Amino acid sequence: MFSMLASFQHVLLQSKMTAPSVMDGTVRREHLFALLDHWDQCSMALICAPAGYGKSTLVVDYLDSRAFDYGWYSLDDTDNAPVLFAHYFTAVLSRLLPTVRQPLETYLHNEKSVHLVPFVQNVLYFLSQHKVPESPCFLILDDLHALSEPSVLQALDYFIQHKPHWLKLMILTRHKPTFHLAKLTSQGRLINLDIEDLAFADDEMTLFLHQRFADLKAEDYAPLLPKMDGWIAGLQLLAISRGKLFAPDAFSGADKQIFDYLAEEVFRQLSEPMQQFLQSVAIFEQFNAELARTVSEDSQAQEHIESLEQKNLFIIPLDRERRWYRFHHLFAEYLRFQLAKLPLAKQRQLHQKACSAWAEQGYYHRAIEHAIQGEEQEQVVNILESYGQELYEKRYSPLLQRCFDFIDQQKLAQNIRLTLLKAWAAFDYERPEEVIPCLELAGHYLKGSQALDDPRIQGEMATLTALAAMVCEKIDLAEQAAEQALSLLDDIPTRNRATSLNALASVRYRRGQQDEALALYAKEQHIAEYLRSMPLLQESLYGQANVHFDRANFASVLQLTERFITDAKAVNVPHIQGIDYHYRMLANVYWQLGEFERCQHYAEQADAIERPLGEYWHFPNLLMMVRLHLSLQQPQQAHQLMQECHRLFHQYDYCSRWVVKYHELKLRFLMDEANNIGIKHWLHGQGISQSPFSWNALEEQLPSAVHVIEQQRQRLIVLALMESGELALAMAWLERLMNQAADMGLMRENLEHHYVKAWGLLQMQEHEAATAEMQQLLHHCIETGLVGMFFVGSQRSLSLLRLVAQQNEETASAVVEFARRLIRRIEYQTKEGAGTSSELTKAAAALGITPKEWQVLLLLCDGLNNQQIAEQQFVAISTVKTHIKRLYQKLGVTARAEALVKGLELRRSE
Numbered sequence: 040m041f042s043m044l045a046s047f048q049h050v051l052l053q054s055k056m057t058a059p060s061v062m063d064g065t066v067r068r069e070h071l072f073a074l075l076d077h078w079d080q081c082s083m084a085l086i087c088a089p090a091g092y093g094k095s096t097l098v099v100d101y102l103d104s105r106a107f108d109y110g111w112y113s114l115d116d117t118d119n120a121p122v123l124f125a126h127y128f129t130a131v132l133s134r135l136l137p138t139v140r141q142p143l144e145t146y147l148h149n150e151k152s153v154h155l156v157p158f159v160q161n162v163l164y165f166l167s168q169h170k171v172p173e174s175p176c177f178l179i180l181d182d183l184h185a186l187s188e189p190s191v192l193q194a195l196d197y198f199i200q201h202k203p204h205w206l207k208l209m210i211l212t213r214h215k216p217t218f219h220l221a222k223l224t225s226q227g228r229l230i231n232l233d234i235e236d237l238a239f240a241d242d243e244m245t246l247f248l249h250q251r252f253a254d255l256k257a258e259d260y261a262p263l264l265p266k267m268d269g270w271i272a273g274l275q276l277l278a279i280s281r282g283k284l285f286a287p288d289a290f291s292g293a294d295k296q297i298f299d300y301l302a303e304e305v306f307r308q309l310s311e312p313m314q315q316f317l318q319s320v321a322i323f324e325q326f327n328a329e330l331a332r333t334v335s336e337d338s339q340a341q342e343h344i345e346s347l348e349q350k351n352l353f354i355i356p357l358d359r360e361r362r363w364y365r366f367h368h369l370f371a372e373y374l375r376f377q378l379a380k381l382p383l384a385k386q387r388q389l390h391q392k393a394c395s396a397w398a399e400q401g402y403y404h405r406a407i408e409h410a411i412q413g414e415e416q417e418q419v420v421n422i423l424e425s426y427g428q429e430l431y432e433k434r435y436s437p438l439l440q441r442c443f444d445f446i447d448q449q450k451l452a453q454n455i456r457l458t459l460l461k462a463w464a465a466f467d468y469e470r471p472e473e474v475i476p477c478l479e480l481a482g483h484y485l486k487g488s489q490a491l492d493d494p495r496i497q498g499e500m501a502t503l504t505a506l507a508a509m510v511c512e513k514i515d516l517a518e519q520a521a522e523q524a525l526s527l528l529d530d531i532p533t534r535n536r537a538t539s540l541n542a543l544a545s546v547r548y549r550r551g552q553q554d555e556a557l558a559l560y561a562k563e564q565h566i567a568e569y570l571r572s573m574p575l576l577q578e579s580l581y582g583q584a585n586v587h588f589d590r591a592n593f594a595s596v597l598q599l600t601e602r603f604i605t606d607a608k609a610v611n612v613p614h615i616q617g618i619d620y621h622y623r624m625l626a627n628v629y630w631q632l633g634e635f636e637r638c639q640h641y642a643e644q645a646d647a648i649e650r651p652l653g654e655y656w657h658f659p660n661l662l663m664m665v666r667l668h669l670s671l672q673q674p675q676q677a678h679q680l681m682q683e684c685h686r687l688f689h690q691y692d693y694c695s696r697w698v699v700k701y702h703e704l705k706l707r708f709l710m711d712e713a714n715n716i717g718i719k720h721w722l723h724g725q726g727i728s729q730s731p732f733s734w735n736a737l738e739e740q741l742p743s744a745v746h747v748i749e750q751q752r753q754r755l756i757v758l759a760l761m762e763s764g765e766l767a768l769a770m771a772w773l774e775r776l777m778n779q780a781a782d783m784g785l786m787r788e789n790l791e792h793h794y795v796k797a798w799g800l801l802q803m804q805e806h807e808a809a810t811a812e813m814q815q816l817l818h819h820c821i822e823t824g825l826v827g828m829f830f831v832g833s834q835r836s837l838s839l840l841r842l843v844a845q846q847n848e849e850t851a852s853a854v855v856e857f858a859r860r861l862i863r864r865i866e867y868q869t870k871e872g873a874g875t876s877s878e879l880t881k882a883a884a885a886l887g888i889t890p891k892e893w894q895v896l897l898l899l900c901d902g903l904n905n906q907q908i909a910e911q912q913f914v915a916i917s918t919v920k921t922h923i924k925r926l927y928q929k930l931g932v933t934a935r936a937e938a939l940v941k942g943l944e945l946r947r948s949e
Contacts, residue, residue: 050123056131058099058111058179064250065096066243072101075230078175083199083208083223084230087215089351089367090304091272092237094211095181102177109177110135119188122153132162135176139165155194163201175207183212184350192217199223214350234351238269247274266368268355273369276300301373305352316343318381321374322389322409325357325365333396334389387413394418404435411445419446420457427460436467452480455490462503466510469655474507495535498527502535505542512695518546537566537575544582551745551783553586560586573610577603577617584624589747591786591823593628600624619648619656626663630670631787633826633864634915636891638667658687662700669707670830672869681708699751706755707831710762722759725752732765737772744779750788754795761799770799790819794828797839810842817843817854826861833865840865860910883945886929895922899935900942 075084086094102109110131118124129147133140142165147153186192196218202208210216223229239247241264248263267273276296306314319335320326332340344364347354353370357363366374378386390413397406403426410418419442423430430439443451443461451457458481462474478500485491501524508517521543528536544559560582567575580603587595600621607618622645629637642663649656661684668677681704688701702721709717726740744750753776760769773796780789793816800809820826829836843858883893898908905923909916927933930941 051127051130055113055115055127056111056134058102058109059095061096061100061103064247065100066239066247066250067100067104068093068097068243071097071232071236072104074232074236075101076105077230078207081228081230082202082204082206083228084210084232085216085220086209086211086232086237087213087351088232088234088237089213089270089353091270091275091300092234093239093271094237096271097237098179098181098209098211102179107175107177108135108172109179111179111181113181114183114185116185119186119191121155121188121190121194124188124191124194125153125155125158128162131178135178136166136169138169155190156197159194159198163198163203166203166206169203171203171205175205177207177209179209179211181211183210183216184214213352234355239267239271239274240269244269244271244274247271268367268369270367270369272300273297297369298373298376301370305370306373306377309352312337313343313346316340317374318377319389321366321371321378322386322393324371325363327362327364329400330393330396333399334392387415389413391415391418398422404430404433404438407438407442411441416446416450420450420454423457423460424454427457431460431464431467434467436464439464440468440470448480449484452477452484455481455485455496459496459499459503462507466506471507471510474503478503494527498524498539499535501527502539502542506538509542509545510694514546514549517542521546532566532569534570534572534575537563537570537572537579540566541575541578541582548582548586549746549748551779551785553590553784557583557586573607574617576606577621581617581620581624584621588624588628589785589787591631591790591819591825593632593824596624596628600628619645622648623659623663630663630667631827632824633830634918635667635670636914636918638663642667654687655691658684658691658693659697659700661687662697662704665704666831669704669832670827670868672830672833672865674711678708681705695748699748699755703751703755706759710758711832715762718759718762722756722763725756725759727756727759732760732763732768734768734771737768744776745783747785747788750776750780750785751791754788754792757799758795761795761802766799766803770796770803773799786819786823787825790816790823790825791828793819794839798835801839801842806842809839810846813839813843813858814846814854817857821853821857829861830865830868833869837862837865880945886945888926888929892922892926892929895919896926896938896942897946899923899926900939900946 086098088094112127112131118127125147129140129143133143139162143162146158146161180195186195199208199218199220200222220229224231244264244267306317309317316331316335316337319337320331322334323330328341328344331344332338337343344354348356348361348364353367355365355367357365365371378389381389390409394406394409394413394415397403397409403422407419407422407430410422423439423442427439439460443457443464446457451461458477462477465471465473465477482491482500490496501520505517505520505524508514508520521539524535524539525543528539530536540559540563544556544563547553547559548556560579563575564579564583567573567579580599584596584599587593587599603621604618604625622641626638626641626645629635629641642660645663646657646660649660661680665677665680665684668674668680684701684704688698693701702725706718706721709721728736728740741753741756742749744753753772757769757773757776760766760772773792777789777792777796780792793812797809797812797816800806800812829840840858840862843855844862846855880893883896888896895908898911903911905916905919909919923935923938926938930938932938932941
């Protein structure tokens, strides 16, 4: 050992005793600063997290922001030499506390060798003689994990236990130290920050990226955030590697900058056995010790996992018991990059081991994924035969789709159980067109076999055929197959019988046989309730709701739909398949009733469920939001969303119900723009020849409108003919539609027809007839509550409503008042849409008050009661009560008088 301080003066590196600088644009982490601001009680902070989580930056930024004095000591492998550690420790303390420099240097100069515990005892003695500073002094030990020499660690542990309270110690490390910290922790004198504290939240990552890529929107890099797991070094490397070219999809653990960082800072620091262990376990997305032991064939798997966690090596526990783990997303991608270097035979072998390991633990969906990746077709078939039905019931449809695509199709067709399972699963992953060919192929290969002689098998195949035909809108085939299925199946309540009833009910509904459809849906409901099957109950209640919706019986629709949603939540399945349809049904009902806030709420509920399923499912909710924006007189927002609808419509095939709603909105925009050429092109797209327009031509080109969807489509054609100047032909065809709708009991469609008829009469200058038509329409609207149609194409509606509003007959007083009220609401909505109503003040916005709540507060300040506010805002009184309740919370009041005073203050604030 060296005994002279002078011998070391030339090797003490200034960089090891200098804090790193904080880069411009660093995200300041005030919430962590607040956690560190407890030095009155605490004397030490332990900041423990893997490489790249911003430990050093956090501490430097914190100390500089508080203007604290501190000494910085960056540790590395060389500091395991006791004598070198002692001299650096002395130098750092001397910079922080100059008065201890001379005695410490004298001690080191006089000692023939350095023994660290006596050295630390002398340090503590000299510190005890030091005058207590007015403000805390900080000693920072960075990268403590670099120390492994027992004597150095023992001396530091001794220093921690006996140092004066006024000298604050901050230790930054990747690994959990072995110091005796229990006493400090129990006394509340230790501040502990770990990876959960240091990981960047989404808003912090967004701020960081925005500072470096200001031209990008948050949604551009939103997909990247979950992959980062809050790892700030990954974001910094992204900025370095991409510069101004941002491509989050290409950024992964195999990215050049990330690759080098993880290789140098993490992977190559590990022993070869640990590297091999990680390379094997990387085959799992999540794992436990048993799984890791099986694939790695390493009996020390549990010990390896504990070591990785103790060293904070990008391993994340998934439960409190620390049984399940995963790797940090980017580290996992890096490890899989290493895994891909193994020979393909070795990779397949690992997947086969993983398959067996998952199956032993009962996780068959995990097992089957590895069987596919291991190219083990027999394993896939065996798992499906034993557990395929369970996987289907648990809605692992995308996985089942992969299985059926992987298995040889001839082999699959020769297995009737798997064929039927494939057919059922095809509906879930939106490939119903595959069902009938799949069943026909099985029929070909199994012709004459005992499997096809079983009436239950025949009945199930007929059920699947009926369901597929109905979805693919092959109505005749669906009817034939459903009736065949019901004749083959026993009267015992089963899923197949319920599904056949549903298919036949849907056929009756499409043929306009509403009463028969309701009766069949009711039978399906009884079976669903007997089987306690939420999916079957969803289908039956939704079918009944559709019938009542078309009859404008909105109270029944709400009762059926809300009942199912309540039942679904009661059994803890709020996202059960099909519940999104019920939310959309509620949105439709509330739009019809003119309750646009509720409409938007339920449309957003449906969208929240469907958006993660892919953009295909976003289409019906986009259509709803376009119609809602039009109703709220927000044409610009409606037009923006309609552009997205155009893209999706031309990219995907949608069912006829959604197609006709798309065409309705498309035609509305063409009419509002007075785009006559576009309207004629639209008619041509509907199969209507541009010349000549005649009754005989329409009869040849249009089918009988015996169901709702065709009624809606032909009403649009009537509107387009009117805009094209073919008023007489359009009115005659409309009369035919109205008679058909009346015969089928389609009240809602007929009311829409009456609206179009009134508009046609007005265009023909038949004002009296148009007025009479509107009076009849408004009378029915009062009975049913249906008003939504008046808000799309509001200028046409105002022209029609003013015909009635100008009347003074006593016999029509209720209708006249209703018309005037609708006019006031449309005009109010127009002002709202244009942003010309009373604007929200900054002071009110700062309290979190929404524009709708602000309108309610202003009316409250004007002395209106809840009923009057509801009438002014054209909402239900319950909605007003909800707004007032939220206002009380945001204003911090408990009474109406207090809210009034606060409201007046806010109104005067600007």
